[in-house]
Amino acid sequence: HNGILILDEAPEFRRSVLQGLREPLEKGMVRLIRAERRYWYPADIQLVMTANACPCGNNGALGRRCLCSLSEIHNYRKRLGAALLDRVEIRVWQAEEHFTGQTVRDIGQGVLQGTSTSGPAASVDEGSSEVMLTRVHAAVARQEIRYQEFAFSRNGRVPGAVLRRVVDATTAAEGVLHSAVPKLGLSSRAVDAILRVARTIADIDGDDRVCSSAMMEAIQLRRDDREPR
Structure with a gap:
């Protein structure tokens, strides 16, 4: 809470983990359900995610050959999900x-x-x-x-x-x-x-x-x- 959450190689995280970030990004709170009880905790974070441009990491790099197919690259980038990306306000290549x-x-x-x-x-x-x-x-x-x-x-x-x-x-x-x-x-x-x-x-x-x-x-x-x- 009130800190910076850094996800290095964000597409490698499980989809459930990534999509679970939507609520705290939207509301500044995280909801936990345990033994049929709901608990809310403050989770106002600044999210920073890093990712390669492709699975092998060479796409767009000078002097290195990318070994990934276009479909592999698109699938890799889709792992973050449109809903989560829509909440990322600054993107830098x-x-x-x-x-x-x-x-x-x-x-x-x-x-x-x-x-x-x-x-x-x-x-x-x-x-x-x-x-x-x-x-x-x-x-x-x-x-x-x-x-x-x-x-x-x-x-x-x-x-x-x-x-x-x-x-x-x-x-x-x-x-x-x-x-x-x-x-x-x-x-x-x-x-x-x-x-x-x-x-x-x-x-x-x-x-x-x-x-x-x-x-x-x-x-x-x-x-x-x-x-x-």
Whole structure:
């Protein structure tokens, strides 16, 4: 509770284990049934999952040959399940060929314009750890002020009914999101997740409003459409 749960090689976990994460991710609680009794415990977690791009681990890697068939790769990726993946708000592909010097925002611009050929960048140079820590502390303070009248204090906990009132996106940013919805087939849950991430990016940048570049970055961090090679 109030910690980080890391699942290394997440597709290798049993399906029942993975699907059991949906409830705590959704409600911040875990339910246990013992001797016909139900018990609820707090389980507000930050979930981090890692996975290879394929069973052998070589798909997309430079200088190594993938031995998996397309069906094996698709079945491997399906192990996580669509319902669980829909609750994962940030997805990042890490591969050698993505080290291009581009930022996530650069690639996000290309995605919406149809000119990008790569996934999220592996190198986003936003300064030293000390500088980023200062920006995160400032972002947290902004959120605590924004939500002082609510029962929550972080963007990640804003319910959908309140979300659109507090995001405060520019007209250009709203246009970026509306354009991405049909293009990427985004669900309402995905749209809510993008808005939360975009609001957080704006807070880290010290912006009162969510601009189009923050929205594009949030959309890019939501994408999960890398094709097997």
